[in-house]
Amino acid sequence: MVMFGPIGFLTPWLLWGLIALPVLWFLLRAVPPAPLRKRFPGVVLLLGLQDEDAETDKTPWWLLLLRMAAIAALILGFAGPVLHPEPKPAGSGPLLIVLDGGWAEAGDWTRRIERAGQVLDEAGRDGRIVAVIRLTDLPEAISFRSAAAWTGRLSAMEPAAYAPQGAEAWVPMLPAGDFDTLWLSDGLAHEGRDRLAGVFSARGHLTVIEGGAALYALHPVRFGEGAVIVAASRLQSGAAAQIEVIGRGPDPAGIERELARIRLDFAPGQSRAEAETDLPPELRNRLTRFEIAGLRSAGAVTLTDDSLKRRKVALISPGAQAEGLQLLSPLHYLRQALAPVADLIEAPLSTALPASPDVVILADVARLTATEQEALEVWVEKGGLLLRFAGPRLAGSDLSRFEEDPLMPVRLRAGGRSLGGALSWGDAKKLAPFPEGSPFFGLAIPDDVQIAEQVLAQPDPTLAGRTIAALDDGTPLVTRKILGEGQVVLIHVTANAEWSTLPLSGLFMQMLERLAISTRPSLPEARDLAGQLWVPEMMLNAWGEERDAGEVAGVPGEDLAKAMLEGPGPAWPPGLYAGQERRVALNVIAAETRLEPALWPPGVVPEGLAALPEHSLKGGFLSAGLLALLADILASLWLAGRLSGWRRGTAALLILAFLPFAAPEARAQESPASPALRGDSNPAGALPEGPQPGDDFAIEATYGVALAYVKTGDPQIDELSEAGLAGLGDRLWQRTSIEPQPPIGVDPESDELAFFPFLYWPVTADAPTPSDAAYAKLNQFLRTGGMILFDTRDAGVAGYGAATGEGQALQRIAAGLDIPALERIPEDHVLTRTFYLLQNFPGRFSEGTIWVEAAPEDADQEEGAPFRNLNDGVTPVVIGGNDWAAAWATDANGIPLLPVGRGAAGEQQREIAWRFGINLIMHVLTGNYKSDQVHVPALLERLGQ
Numbered sequence: 001m002v003m004f005g006p007i008g009f010l011t012p013w014l015l016w017g018l019i020a021l022p023v024l025w026f027l028l029r030a031v032p033p034a035p036l037r038k039r040f041p042g043v044v045l046l047l048g049l050q051d052e053d054a055e056t057d058k059t060p061w062w063l064l065l066l067r068m069a070a071i072a073a074l075i076l077g078f079a080g081p082v083l084h085p086e087p088k089p090a091g092s093g094p095l096l097i098v099l100d101g102g103w104a105e106a107g108d109w110t111r112r113i114e115r116a117g118q119v120l121d122e123a124g125r126d127g128r129i130v131a132v133i134r135l136t137d138l139p140e141a142i143s144f145r146s147a148a149a150w151t152g153r154l155s156a157m158e159p160a161a162y163a164p165q166g167a168e169a170w171v172p173m174l175p176a177g178d179f180d181t182l183w184l185s186d187g188l189a190h191e192g193r194d195r196l197a198g199v200f201s202a203r204g205h206l207t208v209i210e211g212g213a214a215l216y217a218l219h220p221v222r223f224g225e226g227a228v229i230v231a232a233s234r235l236q237s238g239a240a241a242q243i244e245v246i247g248r249g250p251d252p253a254g255i256e257r258e259l260a261r262i263r264l265d266f267a268p269g270q271s272r273a274e275a276e277t278d279l280p281p282e283l284r285n286r287l288t289r290f291e292i293a294g295l296r297s298a299g300a301v302t303l304t305d306d307s308l309k310r311r312k313v314a315l316i317s318p319g320a321q322a323e324g325l326q327l328l329s330p331l332h333y334l335r336q337a338l339a340p341v342a343d344l345i346e347a348p349l350s351t352a353l354p355a356s357p358d359v360v361i362l363a364d365v366a367r368l369t370a371t372e373q374e375a376l377e378v379w380v381e382k383g384g385l386l387l388r389f390a391g392p393r394l395a396g397s398d399l400s401r402f403e404e405d406p407l408m409p410v411r412l413r414a415g416g417r418s419l420g421g422a423l424s425w426g427d428a429k430k431l432a433p434f435p436e437g438s439p440f441f442g443l444a445i446p447d448d449v450q451i452a453e454q455v456l457a458q459p460d461p462t463l464a465g466r467t468i469a470a471l472d473d474g475t476p477l478v479t480r481k482i483l484g485e486g487q488v489v490l491i492h493v494t495a496n497a498e499w500s501t502l503p504l505s506g507l508f509m510q511m512l513e514r515l516a517i518s519t520r521p522s523l524p525e526a527r528d529l530a531g532q533l534w535v536p537e538m539m540l541n542a543w544g545e546e547r548d549a550g551e552v553a554g555v556p557g558e559d560l561a562k563a564m565l566e567g568p569g570p571a572w573p574p575g576l577y578a579g580q581e582r583r584v585a586l587n588v589i590a591a592e593t594r595l596e597p598a599l600w601p602p603g604v605v606p607e608g609l610a611a612l613p614e615h616s617l618k619g620g621f622l623s624a625g626l627l628a629l630l631a632d633i634l635a636s637l638w639l640a641g642r643l644s645g646w647r648r649g650t651a652a653l654l655i656l657a658f659l660p661f662a663a664p665e666a667r668a669q670e671s672p673a674s675p676a677l678r679g680d681s682n683p684a685g686a687l688p689e690g691p692q693p694g695d696d697f698a699i700e701a702t703y704g705v706a707l708a709y710v711k712t713g714d715p716q717i718d719e720l721s722e723a724g725l726a727g728l729g730d731r732l733w734q735r736t737s738i739e740p741q742p743p744i745g746v747d748p749e750s751d752e753l754a755f756f757p758f759l760y761w762p763v764t765a766d767a768p769t770p771s772d773a774a775y776a777k778l779n780q781f782l783r784t785g786g787m788i789l790f791d792t793r794d795a796g797v798a799g800y801g802a803a804t805g806e807g808q809a810l811q812r813i814a815a816g817l818d819i820p821a822l823e824r825i826p827e828d829h830v831l832t833r834t835f836y837l838l839q840n841f842p843g844r845f846s847e848g849t850i851w852v853e854a855a856p857e858d859a860d861q862e863e864g865a866p867f868r869n870l871n872d873g874v875t876p877v878v879i880g881g882n883d884w885a886a887a888w889a890t891d892a893n894g895i896p897l898l899p900v901g902r903g904a905a906g907e908q909q910r911e912i913a914w915r916f917g918i919n920l921i922m923h924v925l926t927g928n929y930k931s932d933q934v935h936v937p938a939l940l941e942r943l944g945q
Helices: 012-029 041-046 061-078 102-123 149-157 167-175 193-203 321-328 330-336 349-355 368-382 390-396 506-514 555-568 618-639 647-662 695-703 714-734 773-784 805-814 886-890 903-926 933-942
Strands: 001-003 007-009 082-084 093-097 129-134 179-183 206-210 217-220 222-224 227-234 241-251 256-266 272-277 289-292 301-303 310-316 342-346 359-363 387-391 467-468 476-483 488-493 532-542 546-550 575-578 581-588 708-709 743-747 757-760 785-792 822-824 851-853 878-880
Touching: 001 179, 001 695, 102 129, 102 149, 129 149, 167 193, 167 390, 179 193, 179 387, 193 256, 193 581, 227 241, 227 256, 256 272, 301 532, 301 581, 301 851, 310 330, 310 349, 310 476, 330 342, 349 368, 368 387, 368 476, 368 488, 488 555, 506 757, 532 555, 555 581, 695 708, 695 743, 708 714, 714 743, 714 757, 714 886, 714 903, 773 785, 785 886, 785 903, 886 903
Parallel strands: 093 129, 093 179, 179 206, 310 342, 310 359, 359 387, 387 488, 708 743, 708 757, 757 785, 785 878
Antiparallel strands: 001 007, 007 082, 217 227, 222 227, 227 272, 241 256, 241 289, 289 301, 467 476, 476 488, 532 546, 532 575, 575 581, 822 851, 851 878
């Protein structure tokens, strides 16, 4: 391709024909020699006569220009002009396409894949071998293959929810020899990028493409001095900018809401901005995530954990101490430790419990009234944590002496144990290392922590299982038992320094932290995470969407601490991790992360990802040339005097008739496609104009057969449902007499369902329960012949059932629907032969169970026929989890959007999925006519019986 400004020519050698235009000018102007002039008297007889067929002796200049313009337009048209053509990578050898594949590319990932796909197609036409890698993947040996081998894999690639780490690890994996590289970069400086770029530049031509959109990242939200502090960074630090950060969390009904909105202002040249907001503790404790409004990437989201929440702790002691004896107060050290990190409630137990505290601490409280005892037991059984400290009162009482008190973890021996004194049992004791399984496991024990006195636990078969901390001689120091959904913990020493030095050490605060008594308003340190296995509860994908962690293995605390410093990766993806008594958020962006621009080798200038759309000008030039030639013919006839009377009318009609065929973008009718994915929001001729705006939905739904899907509110799932039904519609156009219109998304709460014969309902775990009005419309839809295909999309995880969140959501939704008795689809069901003969019904998954309406009990089988004589009804629901929309989905060119299986077997599975969809729609529109006996001979012949 040869470029002339923004226009490129596919066959530039044809442009040499333009050199012939000056020659054409002289040829057309050439005239025969002038005639000889002789005087002849008889010529006077010819004066006054007119010749109807006048001929000119020269071609007019304007006609010459018209002819030259026509010839030039035809030459340019056949040369294949293209406006704003996509740049073709230089070279003809192997081509390596590199994608960073991190969170920073999620916002424009589709455009990046399209750009890479265009380069891949161009390489295929040139016969180049290609390799495609993502730097977020684990390094592996790179091998070049044909471009066709990468087409399906490229479209199935997705970005990771973390940044590339250790890019130089790919250097040993590069193949031998030279190759060109196309690097679609996120524009950020990552570890090892400089070395890898240098190697690429040394091995061949390096082309770098970067996105031009502004890149923002949100740092972990922290709590300090009574305020919530929100900070964000940006890559471009040019002009002033403003963003909004939204805090989300559940309301009292458990529905996620926007709970806070904070504005951040970036000053000119500033790359970081901070803002503070004062939120009530009740509201702050509900926050689960913050996100930058309008951005979809994991870097624009930060999850909150226990570091942002302040627990309400009720402190109860037997009585107030004199002011001069403050250091001897049982609550003094607890106040000092908990006041900065928790909301303290110091009131009688009868007043504190109605305030719904998270923890109740009883410091040397021996006896409670019957009313307080009963109320406290109920509170603990509902999930509360009761922490008790020993003391002289508890040691001198008979509480839990003869039989175990419900609010004590163990039985106690009479009196106490004194260590390190003249009348003691021995020297002061130290703590033994915390055993594995204890919430304190992994904490370092200072040498200066000594126990001088304690209350003793009565030996019991359950004592060992309830001991979570002990002295070095094996004596229990902290015991715990489970009571209902809560727990009771007893520390066998006082809460002050009277019996031990434990309250004077940093270990005291760490033990309270592990018991979830408090939550420090800061990010956890390595020592806080060590010694525990942290199990992921929820993960983030690259677009910042929350996903169930599933069966992801737990992460040791040491590895999690490393990930919080260096950033998440394949082994520890971003999400929310739970320990024994605490939850920790691993976010993509750390507190001190800086967004630095990438630096490239000398001579490498990054190109922009945003390219002008490519347009072929061939049709326009050829049409203009043909119109010019037609005008030349008419002008020549006019100059020759042959364009008079009826001939003028005929010529005008010819011009008008020719104009439609000269339109540069004339196209044949195509099968309808998804407007959202195929760039045609209102295809020409698809919908007539309605008399009123309110009639648009009804006209669109009734213009032809329209397949509908239920909108979930998740843009990714809704787009996939639309693409899936569009792909199925294309197959119906190609293989059957059904010509469906573009699919339509519906909301049962507000849209009329009677227009549609079929609804595809992708069930999500957080799907809302329909209202009574929506249930009324859905039941009417089912009773009047409509069908709903419920797709839980979970067959690849656990099969269909209530074991997944989607299965539980389906049970909740189906509870209000008028659904008949169901059965697993039998082998002789009409769906097995409505259009194709099928034995299984796969989608993206193939192992799921399919449920349909149960056959009548009196359905019998005719003698010699392989099928039962069923009624003529249509099963109102089909339930499964094989993710059919993912298997049906195609783009505007009919290329599948998502992979199914592997290789040829996977494509065969996709074909069977399309056939199941065709059978399904034919079943909806025709009923069970294939169960009639008139079809039996043909079916038996096909079955080979």
